Amino acid sequence: MRKIILLGYMGCGKSTIAKTLSRIIRIPFVDLDKYIEEKTNLSINSIFEKHGEIYFRKVEHEAFLELLNSSESMIIGLGGGTPCYANNHELLKGENVLSVYLRASIDTLFSRLSANKSKRPLIANKNDEEMKEFIAMHLFERSFYYNQAQYKVNVDNKTIDQVVLDIVSILA
Numbered sequence: 240m241r242k243i244i245l246l247g248y249m250g251c252g253k254s255t256i257a258k259t260l261s262r263i264i265r266i267p268f269v270d271l272d273k274y275i276e277e278k279t280n281l282s283i284n285s286i287f288e289k290h291g292e293i294y295f296r297k298v299e300h301e302a303f304l305e306l307l308n309s310s311e312s313m314i315i316g317l318g319g320g321t322p323c324y325a326n327n328h329e330l331l332k333g334e335n336v337l338s339v340y341l342r343a344s345i346d347t348l349f350s351r352l353s354a355n356k357s358k359r360p361l362i363a364n365k366n367d368e369e370m371k372e373f374i375a376m377h378l379f380e381r382s383f384y385y386n387q388a389q390y391k392v393n394v395d396n397k398t399i400d401q402v403v404l405d406i407v408s409i410l411a
């Protein structure tokens with residue numbers, strides 16, 4: 240069955256956009272971070288703290304495969320780093336998969352993330368200046384993987400509804 244995958248940097252809007260898209264096209268939305276939290280009974284923060292990032296990436300890869308192999312159609316919102324580890328980027332072009340990179344600028348990401356960073360372990364302890372520098376460097380390193388998506392949608396200065404409509408027109 241069909242899998243619609245939304246990917247992109249933390250704060251680009253994967254969860255927000257997927258929820259509205261799900262209502263419109265009537266395909267259920269599964270957030271990979273939430274799926275991992277339910278599966279392990281731990282928050283993403285606790286997995287990083289207790290077991291470290293390498294362990295998290297292994298669990299993340301297994302959880303992504305489980306969702307891709309399930310028999311239901313679904314919208315999958317990836318974690319910000321999912322395409323960049325364990326060759327997950329190769330899964331973005333699989334059969335019955337439609338992948339969309341929600342592309343946001345450093346400024347958009349900074350303003351969205353500075354409002355709410357405590358639940359995001361990679362940036363939780365950074366001040367504004369450190370965070371801006373980190374986002375710029377990290378986005379540059381990750382762009383290669385994000386650009387493996389079949390489609391790209393710019394999200395800067397667009398409302399949630401505008402971004403959702405852009406995706407609906409890709410699906411049409």
Ligand SMILES: Nc1ncnc2c1ncn2[C@@H]1O[C@H](COP(=O)(O)OP(=O)(O)OP(=O)(O)O)[C@@H](O)[C@H]1O
Binds near residue numbers: 252272398
């Ligand atoms: N198009 C938009 N316009 C304005 N605000 C937006 C838009 N899309 C998302 N947001 C806001 O940006 C913030 C981050 O969005 P969201 O949590 O959906 O991102 P995410 O990509 O799922 O992040 P993460 O990878 O950390 O889970 C939220 O506060 C959300 O309300």
Ligand SMILES: O=C(O)C1=C[C@@H](O)[C@@H](O)[C@H](O)C1
Binds near residue numbers: 249283317358360361
């Ligand atoms: O960008 C990342 O590497 C991450 C993003 C979040 O969605 C979580 O998956 C986790 O905090 C790691």
Ligand SMILES: [Mg+2]
Binds near residue numbers: 253272
């Ligand atoms: Mg999210």
